[in-house]
Amino acid sequence: MVSVELDSLLTDLDDGVREVLSSSPTVLERSDPDLNDIKGAGSSTWLKIPDVVAVVADLRNSSRLGTGRHDVSTAKIYQSSVDGAVKVFHDFDANFIDIQGDGGFGLFWGQSAYERAFCAAVTVRSFSSLLVKQLESKYGGSGSFPETGYKVGMAADRVLVKTIGSPRDVAEQEAVWPGRAVNHAVKCAQSATRHQIVVTESLWNHFKENDFVTTSCGCSNGVPGSDVTDLWKEFEIEHIHDEDYRHGYVLESPWCKKHGAEFCSAILAGETTREITEQARRALQLNQMRAALETKRVRRNKYPR
């Protein structure tokens, strides 16, 4: 039977808080650190990474997927979905991967961090469709099976990191990443619906001039011949409470069956410009202008002078 000296435990906890609050931790800045640079639970040194991109994969309705099902099928659903997302983070060389019950997150920093993170996000999005197709064909289509699929969130910021937990027990330690990168990426994912990638405005700003990211290849379901269109829409990240950070963008498209591999390599290679006819570019700008005018018009209707 477990025996706990409750009074002395609470006194220790109280002392622990006082000790941490009165200490002045050292902060060590590294732009491209190795995981071994992260300080252990016994250390008072935090590592600061100035630019980290977080990609969160959150399985929609995960808590309902097991209801009324055998343990084995629930376990298989979790395993296939989480295995897939983690493999994507791994293959795009995430610097850190955190696995959770129904998804997880990948953190990217250093060389082409934004590009690796974005390609990983679109790949999780593409995997989401493959996953749902198989789950529905095995366990039943709409209605008999809770609507599921990955919701993806992305954000970037500086982060602090340190391992926290029981100083002498590695199994009870974990790296923590306070800061807006992970927090806002989680909120982007929560605000999304399945098969969507939601990103913060600062993340979007990194890509807004990149033709491979902003503009479609001109296919419809992998068949060329359609117009080149804008891929992103403006989006309110409703789970972020701070008004300054609520404005974001959403992408719904997976990789194109025909051009996905080519676009992915181009993005990873740092390419940003594609051959798009002047006429098609004008159409895109017109779309943007139209959207702006539309917003203005709606505002005017709402607040007549």
Ligand SMILES: [Zn+2]
């Ligand atoms: Zn295409």
